[in-house]
Amino acid sequence: MSSTTTSPRRALVIGASRGLGLVLADELVRRDWQVTATVRADGDELRAMARRSGGRLTVESLEMTSAEDLASLRKHLAGTRLDLLFVNAAIDRGNLPIDQVPTEMFTEVMVTNAFSPMRALEALRELVAPGGTVAVMSSDQGSISRNTEGGYELYKASKAALNQLMRSYTTRHADDAHTKLLIDPGHNRTRLGGFDAPLAPEESIPSVVDVLEAQAGAPGLQFLDLNGEVVPW
Known part of the structure; x- marks a missing residue:
């Protein structure tokens, strides 16, 4: 009698030192994915998680805003075939009206929240197998259409810019056979979301992974929430 083995699904999670990214890496490991996750200077909790994972989680250092770091990671992972490349990065510098935002702050938030995630996708996308995500x-x-309440103008603008850039990315790479997703994980109790937010990452991220797994192989770009519902542009 012959038997066959199935290779584990492989994921690369960019930005997993804490918060949503950390819980995402953990949830994928729980579902028997083989996961590589990146951290910046910190990352003790992720590294401890890797030691407990039985080899299913490995940790790489990455400063995502550095083109040199991205190129180095791409070279280091050459030959790896990913089923999922997930980029998680965001900062918030407070609730200032846009006319009060210093130029340096505007640049920092836009580079971190919009420009760098897209540059990471471009640097690493060739590692994603056909049919991958x-x-x-x-x-x-x-969401521009949901922006009906005041506040957090720079953060909102950075995420709208991210969404628009992902649209452009999808247009340029329409024929690469990759599923493309923008994920709204809900308002979570993290350093970014605040500790009075209604959701804990341990509650929301399993639903996010359900969406990622359910959408695998779907064509085009979708902007979905943690329940798989469409978020209006």
Whole structure:
């Protein structure tokens, strides 16, 4: 009698030192994915998780805003075939009206929240197998049609810019056979979301992974929430 073995699904999670990215890496490991996750200077909790994972989680250092770091990671992972590339990155510098935002702050937030995630996708997309998924953590704060309440103008603008850039990415790479997703994980209790938010990452991220797994192989770009519902642009 012959038997066959199935290779584990492979994921690369960019930005997993804490918060949503950390829980995402953990949830994928729980579902028997083989996961590589990146951290910046910190990452003790992720590294401890890797030691407990039985080899299913490995950790790489990456400063996502550095083109040199991205190129180095791409070279290091050459030959790896990913089923999922997930980019998670966001900062918030407070609730200032846009006319009060210093130029340096505007640049920092836009580079971190919009430009760098897209540059990461471009640098690493060739590692994703045909039929695999490229996904970016977005927010309903980036929905223009839902922007009916004041506040957090720079953060909202950065996520709207991210969504628009992902549209352009999809147009340029329409024939690459990758599923493309923008994910709104809901309002979570993290350093970014605040500790009075209604959701815990341990509640929302399993639903996010359900969406990622359910959408695998779907064509085009979708902007979806943690329940798989369409978020309006």
